[in-house]
Amino acid sequence: MLDVQNLAKSYDTARGPLPILENVTFQMQAGDALAVVGPSGSGKSTLLYLLGALERPSGGAVSLDGVDPFSLPERELAAFRNRRIGFVFQDHCLLPQCTVLENVLAPTLVAPPDAAHEARARDLLDRVGLAARLDHLPAELSGGEKQRAALARALVLEPALVLCDEPTGNLDQDTARAVADLLVDLHQRQRGILIVVTHSPELAARLPRQARLRDHRLVFSAS
Numbered sequence: 001m002l003d004v005q006n007l008a009k010s011y012d013t014a015r016g017p018l019p020i021l022e023n024v025t026f027q028m029q030a031g032d033a034l035a036v037v038g039p040s041g042s043g044k045s046t047l048l049y050l051l052g053a054l055e056r057p058s059g060g061a062v063s064l065d066g067v068d069p070f071s072l073p074e075r076e077l078a079a080f081r082n083r084r085i086g087f088v089f090q091d092h093c094l095l096p097q098c099t100v101l102e103n104v105l106a107p108t109l110v111a112p113p114d115a116a117h118e119a120r121a122r123d124l125l126d127r128v129g130l131a132a133r134l135d136h137l138p139a140e141l142s143g144g145e146k147q148r149a150a151l152a153r154a155l156v157l158e159p160a161l162v163l164c165d166e167p168t169g170n171l172d173q174d175t176a177r178a179v180a181d182l183l184v185d186l187h188q189r190q191r192g193i194l195i196v197v198t199h200s201p202e203l204a205a206r207l208p209r210q211a212r213l214r215d216h217r218l219v220f221s222a223s
Contacts, residue, residue: 002028002051002161002193007060009046020046022216024060030160033187033194035204038213044197047213048163051195053081065160082110086154086192088183090166092146094138094153100125101134104153111157124152128182144175151182155190162187164196168203180206 007024010017020043028034038044049055051062053069061068069080086107094103101121108117125131128148138146147167154162167183168176180203187194196207204210210221 001030001065003061003063004051005061007047007050007062008058009043009050009055010058019216021050021213021218024218026211026218026220028193028195030193031191032209033184033207034196034209034211035207036195036197036211036213036218037199037201037204040199042213043216044213045165047218048165048195048197051161052085052087052163053077079110082107083157084160086157086159086162088147088150088154088162088164088167090169092138092150094146094149096138099135099137100130100141100149103138103149104156106153107157117156120158121152121156124155124186125149127186128152142175143171144179147171147179148182151179151186155186158190159192161193161195162190164194164198166198167196168198168200176200177202 004024004026007021009021010019024047036044036047046055050057056070062070064084067080069077072080095106098106104121104125105117108114122134125134128151130145130148130152133141133145141149164183168179171179183196184206194207196203198204211218212221
């Protein structure tokens with residue numbers, strides 16, 4: 001379960017604190033999926049960074065399956081983030097010098113050795129239609145193929161929480177729709193918690209819950 005209580009984030013400026021998020025409170029269970037929408041600069045990406053333990057909050061608390069990641073020592077926090085949280089960014093962030101398969105396996109390099117990792121990576125790449133591209137470098141892939149590889153990488157360790165920051169933002173309409181189809185399908189198979197930040201009403205409508213960031217707060221749509 002993801003439990004978020006009174007989460008807040010502000011930044012110090014010459015004119016005083018600049019609030020980004022205030023009193024963000026919600027819970028999600030395994031299998032839940034949420035789309036977060038809002039204008040540029042409303043704090044959508046900041047929310048993901050806090051939930052993914054990439055930034056520390058100014059106030060409030062986050063716990064994932066009963067663990068407060070911000071209470072962990074730095075080394076344990078890095079291991080927790082790697083093992084329990086998967087990230088998909090607007091810019092796929094693939095390593096240019098590594099093959100598709102090596103990119104998908106990258107999160108496993110700091111996890112305990114497991115012979116099943118490569119088998120799972122190959123299976124995921126097959127599901128996203130990249131079985132014939134395992135040995136290709138990112139420069140040899142289309143934008144949609146790169147994002148499909150990023151989806152596989154985010155899921156390879158079967159994380160409890162998957163966070164997607166504008167996963168279709170750099171794609172044309174048809175490719176974006178195909179990547180959205182894959183994202184929804186893989187989430188349904190994985191049954192973890194999925195949170196997607198997006199400007200796309202079409203993608204947001206694909207997920208069972210929607211919320212909007214407004215005036216530094218997360219406002220949930222009526223069911």
